[in-house]
Amino acid sequence: MSRIVTVGAAQMGAIQRAHSRREVVARMVELMREAASHRCDLVVFPELTLTTFFPRWWMESQEEIDSFYEREMPSNETAPLFNEAARLGIGFSLGYAELTPEGRRFNTAILVNKSAQIVGKYRKIHLPGHAGHEPWRAFQHLEKRYFEVGDLSWGVWNALNGHMGMMICNDRRWPESYRVMGLQSVEMILLGYNTPRHNPPAPDHDRLSEFHNQLVMQAGAYQNGTWVVGVAKCGVEEGCEMIGGSSIIAPTGEVIGQALTQEDELVVARCDLDLTKSYKATIFNFDMHRQPDHYRRIVEQ
Numbered sequence: 001m002s003r004i005v006t007v008g009a010a011q012m013g014a015i016q017r018a019h020s021r022r023e024v025v026a027r028m029v030e031l032m033r034e035a036a037s038h039r040c041d042l043v044v045f046p047e048l049t050l051t052t053f054f055p056r057w058w059m060e061s062q063e064e065i066d067s068f069y070e071r072e073m074p075s076n077e078t079a080p081l082f083n084e085a086a087r088l089g090i091g092f093s094l095g096y097a098e099l100t101p102e103g104r105r106f107n108t109a110i111l112v113n114k115s116a117q118i119v120g121k122y123r124k125i126h127l128p129g130h131a132g133h134e135p136w137r138a139f140q141h142l143e144k145r146y147f148e149v150g151d152l153s154w155g156v157w158n159a160l161n162g163h164m165g166m167m168i169c170n171d172r173r174w175p176e177s178y179r180v181m182g183l184q185s186v187e188m189i190l191l192g193y194n195t196p197r198h199n200p201p202a203p204d205h206d207r208l209s210e211f212h213n214q215l216v217m218q219a220g221a222y223q224n225g226t227w228v229v230g231v232a233k234c235g236v237e238e239g240c241e242m243i244g245g246s247s248i249i250a251p252t253g254e255v256i257g258q259a260l261t262q263e264d265e266l267v268v269a270r271c272d273l274d275l276t277k278s279y280k281a282t283i284f285n286f287d288m289h290r291q292p293d294h295y296r297r298i299v300e301q
């Protein structure tokens with residue numbers, strides 16, 4: 001038995017502030033067409049794909065801040081992506097800044113099926129960085145200013161022939177993110193990231209950026225018997241270098257496909273969801289081997 005999902009990890013190179021959504025969506029459509037030519041079932045785009053990574057700036061003008069958010073999905077600007085996906089019969093996931101009708105702001109990812117219907121939504125829970133202006137930094141990381149903590153936990157959806165989950169960027173460094181989905185029998189986790197190489201409060205970590213990226217995604221995949229598709233927005237954006245290394249990782253913990261550039265690049269792999277089974281049934285059989293009575297501290301405040 002095998003259940004193959006052919007995945008395209010659609011890494012995106014830098015998106016500058018001057019780039020319009022129309023230009024970005026055109027690049028995404030190009031990657032989607034390439035994925036379709038490889039018979040992909042699913043294309044995974046990065047975190048906050050549609051604009052430059054705006055939390056790097058302290059902004060006070062509400063109009064300026066609002067310009068980075070989506071009030072509807074799809075919108076006039078993103079409709080071409082949904083239309084092309086429906087025409088090609090390909091699913092996708094996409095990260096964007098969400099502004100709800102109630103005025104709430106989230107760092108959000110959606111899962112879209114092969115009929116271009118939104119079937120899953122996740123709002124980022126682990127928001128890194130800081131909320132106040134810290135001018136000593138080379139650049140800001142103001143996710144705590146621009147977003148609320150997500151209110152949807154980590155869902156798992158029956159879609160694209162499997163159990164699909166999502167997390168966003170910093171979530172990948174926290175084992176709990178994977179485990180909440182692991183406990184829902186997730187088979188493939190889709191995740192986008194924007195990771196500056198330089199971390200101003202801890203510059204000694206900079207040389208390890210790619211290593212830590214791989215370490216957490218490979219561990220999360222293996223320890224939960226799931227595929228992980230990690231997709232970067234990378235390259236030098238407004239003078240800030242962000243790492244690439246978009247990877248498709250098997251439940252074995254092995255990287256089976258990886259981007260080589262820091263530009264728009266599609267990485268394709270045929271992923272057998274049934275490869276998750278032997279991990280979920282043996283070494284990580286949660287019902288048989290977990291000891292939740294001894295994990296209480298994890299959920300204490």
Ligand code: CDT
Binds near residue numbers: 129171195
């Ligand atoms: N986007 C995002 O979550 N980036 C973080 C940067 C951490 S340093 C503040 C990451 O974990 O990659």
